[in-house]
Amino acid sequence: MADFLAGHAPTLTHWLVLTSALFSIGIYGMLTRRNAVGVLMSLELCLNAAAVNFVLFNRYLAPTNLGGAERLDGAVMTIFVIAVAAAEVVVGMAIFVAMYAERRTVDVTRLDALKD
Amino acid sequence: MLANALPTLVFYLLAAISLTLAWSVVTGRRILRAAVSLMGVLAASAGLYLLLDSPFLAGVQVLVYVGGIVVLLVFAVMLTRTTELLEDHPSRHRQVIGGAVALAFFGLSYCMMTAPAFANRALTALPKNDVAAIGRALLDTGENGYALPFEVVSLLLLAAMIGGIVIARKPAALVKSEAHHG
Amino acid sequence: MAPLSFVLTHAWLIPAIPLVSFLLVGLVLRPVSERLAGAVATLAVATSAGLSWLLAWDFLHLVPHGQPLPSLTPWSAMWLHFQDGFGISIGTLLDPISVMLLVVVTTVSTLVHLYSTGYMHGEPGYARYFAFLNLFTFSMLGLVLAPNLVQMYVCWELVGASSFFLIGFYFEKPSAVSASKKAFIVTRFADLGFFLGILVLGFYASQIHAGMTQDLHGLQPLDFAFLTRPDVLAQLAGLNVHFLGVGVLTLAAVLIYTGGAGKSAMFPLHIWLPDAMEGPTPVSALIHAATMVVAGVYLVARCFPIFATSGEALTVVMCVGAFTSLFAAVIGCTQDDIKRVLAFSTLSQLGYMMFALGVASFAHPLGYSAAMFHLFTHAFFKALLFLGAGSVIHAVHSNDIWHMGGLRKHMPVTHALFLIATLAIAGIYPFAGFFSKDEILAAALHSGHTVVFGVGLLVAGMTAFYMFRIYFVTFWGEPKSEHAHHAHESPWVMLGPMSFLGVLSIGAGFIPIPEWVQLPGSPAEHEGIDLAVAIPSTILALAGISLAWLLYGGAPDRANALVAKLGRVYTTIKAKFYFDELYLYVTHSLIFRFVAAPIAWFDRNVVDGAVNLSGWFTRTAGLLLGKLQTGQVQTYGSWLVSGAIAAVVVLWGVLKAGGN
Numbered sequence: 001m002a003d004f005l006a007g008h009a010p011t012l013t014h015w016l017v018l019t020s021a022l023f024s025i026g027i028y029g030m031l032t033r034r035n036a037v038g039v040l041m042s043l044e045l046c047l048n049a050a051a052v053n054f055v056l057f058n059r060y061l062a063p064t065n066l067g068g069a070e071r072l073d074g075a076v077m078t079i080f081v082i083a084v085a086a087a088e089v090v091v092g093m094a095i096f097v098a099m100y101a102e103r104r105t106v107d108v109t110r111l112d113a114l115k116d
Numbered sequence: 117m118l119a120n121a122l123p124t125l126v127f128y129l130l131a132a133i134s135l136t137l138a139w140s141v142v143t144g145r146r147i148l149r150a151a152v153s154l155m156g157v158l159a160a161s162a163g164l165y166l167l168l169d170s171p172f173l174a175g176v177q178v179l180v181y182v183g184g185i186v187v188l189l190v191f192a193v194m195l196t197r198t199t200e201l202l203e204d205h206p207s208r209h210r211q212v213i214g215g216a217v218a219l220a221f222f223g224l225s226y227c228m229m230t231a232p233a234f235a236n237r238a239l240t241a242l243p244k245n246d247v248a249a250i251g252r253a254l255l256d257t258g259e260n261g262y263a264l265p266f267e268v269v270s271l272l273l274l275a276a277m278i279g280g281i282v283i284a285r286k287p288a289a290l291v292k293s294e295a296h297h298g
Numbered sequence: 299m300a301p302l303s304f305v306l307t308h309a310w311l312i313p314a315i316p317l318v319s320f321l322l323v324g325l326v327l328r329p330v331s332e333r334l335a336g337a338v339a340t341l342a343v344a345t346s347a348g349l350s351w352l353l354a355w356d357f358l359h360l361v362p363h364g365q366p367l368p369s370l371t372p373w374s375a376m377w378l379h380f381q382d383g384f385g386i387s388i389g390t391l392l393d394p395i396s397v398m399l400l401v402v403v404t405t406v407s408t409l410v411h412l413y414s415t416g417y418m419h420g421e422p423g424y425a426r427y428f429a430f431l432n433l434f435t436f437s438m439l440g441l442v443l444a445p446n447l448v449q450m451y452v453c454w455e456l457v458g459a460s461s462f463f464l465i466g467f468y469f470e471k472p473s474a475v476s477a478s479k480k481a482f483i484v485t486r487f488a489d490l491g492f493f494l495g496i497l498v499l500g501f502y503a504s505q506i507h508a509g510m511t512q513d514l515h516g517l518q519p520l521d522f523a524f525l526t527r528p529d530v531l532a533q534l535a536g537l538n539v540h541f542l543g544v545g546v547l548t549l550a551a552v553l554i555y556t557g558g559a560g561k562s563a564m565f566p567l568h569i570w571l572p573d574a575m576e577g578p579t580p581v582s583a584l585i586h587a588a589t590m591v592v593a594g595v596y597l598v599a600r601c602f603p604i605f606a607t608s609g610e611a612l613t614v615v616m617c618v619g620a621f622t623s624l625f626a627a628v629i630g631c632t633q634d635d636i637k638r639v640l641a642f643s644t645l646s647q648l649g650y651m652m653f654a655l656g657v658a659s660f661a662h663p664l665g666y667s668a669a670m671f672h673l674f675t676h677a678f679f680k681a682l683l684f685l686g687a688g689s690v691i692h693a694v695h696s697n698d699i700w701h702m703g704g705l706r707k708h709m710p711v712t713h714a715l716f717l718i719a720t721l722a723i724a725g726i727y728p729f730a731g732f733f734s735k736d737e738i739l740a741a742a743l744h745s746g747h748t749v750v751f752g753v754g755l756l757v758a759g760m761t762a763f764y765m766f767r768i769y770f771v772t773f774w775g776e777p778k779s780e781h782a783h784h785a786h787e788s789p790w791v792m793l794g795p796m797s798f799l800g801v802l803s804i805g806a807g808f809i810p811i812p813e814w815v816q817l818p819g820s821p822a823e824h825e826g827i828d829l830a831v832a833i834p835s836t837i838l839a840l841a842g843i844s845l846a847w848l849l850y851g852g853a854p855d856r857a858n859a860l861v862a863k864l865g866r867v868y869t870t871i872k873a874k875f876y877f878d879e880l881y882l883y884v885t886h887s888l889i890f891r892f893v894a895a896p897i898a899w900f901d902r903n904v905v906d907g908a909v910n911l912s913g914w915f916t917r918t919a920g921l922l923l924g925k926l927q928t929g930q931v932q933t934y935g936s937w938l939v940s941g942a943i944a945a946v947v948v949l950w951g952v953l954k955a956g957g958n
Binding site: 002003005006008009010011012013014016017018020021022023024025026027028029030031032033034035036037038040041042044045048051052055056058059060061071072073075076078079080082083084085086087088089090091092093094095096097098099100106109 | 120121123124125127128131134135138139141142143147150151154157158161164165168169170172173176177180181184185188189191192193195196205206207210211213214215217218219221222225226229230234237238239240242246249250253254260262265269272273275276277279280281282283284
């Protein structure tokens with residue numbers, strides 16, 4: 001068992017398939033969730049998958065000796081993604097609260113003023 | 117032997133947890149449960165960061181994502197509570213379209229991710245102290261530094277905070293009338 | 299030659315000022331102040347007139363006395379450059395005839411502007427009127443200064459358009475609307491010939507231009523200076539290309555003449571000019587008597603070397619001109635509308651100028667100078683006649699001479715000025731018309747065209763007759779209507795310009811135009827008054843006046859008896875030989891039924907069908923695409939992601955294909 005597992009250590013491809021699957025699930029949620037907060041959560045799934053990808057690429061693909069020092073650009077990007085996600089959730093939540101105060105609903109299928 | 121087997125086991129375990137919980141995030145009937153599932157997914161991701169030798173990121177993930185963002189989302193759920201959305205039933209039509217698009221995306225990325233260029237990559241070396249390295253990178257004003265984006269992100273956060281307050285606050289007229297009645 | 303002075307090098311200012319004023323008055327001042335608009339328009343044209351006089355003075359002093367005046371292009375710029383050796387420039391061409399016409403146009407235009415400030419006072423659309431007068435003045439000056447056929451054609455159409463606007467000035471009157479349309483369509487039809495002429499000439503001239511080896515100093519194929527070079531004309535005449543048995547040069551000249559005939563209302567394209575009298579009277583004076591209608595004569599004079607080299611084309615010009623002058627004079631004897639009589643007399647005089655050009659040749663260039671001389675004098679006395687008629691109409695509120703009568707007591711100044719102009723057009727010494735008419739008749743006689751000379755003499759007598767007919771009926775006898783009883787003299791703002799024209803009608807004959815205007819490269823042929831011509835023409839004119847007095851001087855009994863005796867002949871003439879009816883028959887019964895109706899059917903069913911089909915297609919596509927606009931944010935999201943996926947797939951495919 002342990003041998004089998006050790007022989008099948010995850011490669012970069014496995015990691016990428018995992019994050020792709022997470023991202024796809026996020027897309028599915030974005031396109032089907034009726035509750036706006038649910039849509040936002042699905043979006044968080046996508047962002048999270050992308051953030052993992054940054055670290056992945058940093059670990060597997062980054063040129064290690066750029067300028068003589070190991071680089072952490074992917075990790076830095078992940079921090080930025082988390083920061084942006086936080087900002088986005090703050091604004092998104094504010095919008096939902098305001099929308100709820102105005103329309104008494106956060107059902108995206110009923111928020112179709114764009115049609116007019 | 118066990119030291120080599122364990123990460124593999126953990127990876128598949130975390131992957132299974134992530135995918136299951138993610139699925140429940142997007143399909144769960146109750147939005148609050150979905151929020152809890154999301155928390156699980158994000159925590160599992162923190163585990164994935166650990167597997168990738170990035171303990172600092174794992175910490176940030178738990179602190180900011182799990183501790184901050186999900187809590188905020190839960191607040192949002194509470195504040196916009198409607199009886200009609202306690203049970204979230206997307207229409208069949210939308211499920212089909214959403215599923216098709218998501219599958220198409222997955223198919224495409226699968227084709228690309230399994231490209232031979234990615235197949236056999238070894239792990240690259242990491243700096244000894246990743247916290248110190250990240251901190252230096254963020255404050256480095258040189259050619260490969262991130263001082264400017266870092267400052268921009270801090271401005272963005274400030275703007276988002278102010279924007280959140282301005283958007284969510286009740287209109288002045290409403291406040292006045294409520295004060296009158298109260 | 300003396301160096302060029304400021305006005306000579308900046309001759310473009312003369313048309314530019316009215317253009318700027320047109321834009322200013324039409325776009326800015328019109329809604330602000332009507333009075334200011336009129337004042338600015340008048341001032342602008344007056345400035346141009348002042349510059350023109352200065353320019354004429356400088357131009358006459360460019361060369362020592364006795365030498366032929368030069369032809370120069372002090373300013374020109376490439377406008378359309380098609381290829382090396384074929385471009386079209388805009389510029390100013392100064393030669394004796396263009397300078398002469400500059401002076402005539404700006405002077406008459408200024409006087410008419412001034413007169414109009416009184417005549418049009420209180421009319422609705424006062425400022426619009428002045429804006430269009432400015433536009434016309436600009437276009438006409440641009441036409442006069444044109445150094446090539448294309449600039450001339452553009453301005454030619456512009457004067458046509460401004461004429462259209464001004465004839466239709468009272469656009470709430472159906473007759474004015476149809477008159478303006480008639481004028482526009484007839485002249486436009488004729489301009490088609492002009493355009494074809496330019497194309498024919500341009501095609502062959504550019505070939506010759508390409509084959510020329512000597513330095514042309516930037517001359518383009520369509521420049522008059524190029525087209526009238528003897529070597530170019532010789533090559534054009536030598537071309538062995540024929541169309542319907544006519545050589546290229548003759549064909550081009552006749553086509554160009556068609557345009558000129560339309561503008562100058564030569565038979566059978568004359569039908570628009572009498573109807574054009576629906577416009578305000580000052581407009582008739584400026585456009586349909588003094589300036590625009592002579593554009594045709596000017597065009598033929600400009601291209602005279604082409605016509606003269608062709609010879610046959612010149613014969614066409616002569617025959618049509620002579621016939622028109624006689625034909626219009628006959629009709630002029632019978633009309634009752636004072637402005638229409640003047641219109642027919644304009645036709646007749648234009649015919650005079652045309653046949654004067656027609657009898658001229660390189661060997662006998664007198665007709666050329668004579669035509670220009672007559673153009674010069676005619677502009678002044680005919681403008682005066684129209685302004686006088688306008689003054690009378692202003693007082694009597696009618697165009698019909700039988701509603702007037704006895705006006706010499708009520709309107710003494712108008713009467714005196716109208717008499718001067720009438721004597722001038724009748725050709726009585728020492729009034730202006732005498733000199734130029736004498737010159738034309740002498741040209742006809744000396745070049746051996748005896749028949750034309752006879753026609754000219756006859757027309758001179760008839761002109762005197764019909765002009766004095768309206769003069770006697772209008773100003774003598776008893777007032778024949780209420781308005782005529784209470785007629786008042788016009789204000790001085792109208793009489794002032796008329797008086798100025800009166801002075802010119804007397805004095806213009808003494809200006810030595812024939813000495814200045816000479817056909818380049820031909821012997822001078824001006825010998826002053828020729829008694830062999832002057833005596834018979836004066837006798838005929840006096841006979842015409844006497845006949846008019848006999849028939850219309852007192853009660854019109856004798857005239858009525860004569861009319862009764864003439865019977866059908868008279869009614870036919872009075873109906874203008876039924877030419878309008880003939881045109882109506884041709885257009886309505888033949889062209890409309892057999893050409894226009896099938897085209898209309900085609901238009902309605904095929905063209906409109908295609909248009910409707912495209913409309914239907916757009917509508918349906920819009921309706922279908924509109925269904926995509928659901929307002930459902932998640933639907934939009936699906937499209938977004940699908941689009942992104944599709945874009946990546948395409949990009950991937952392209953990169954892969956590129957990689958292999």
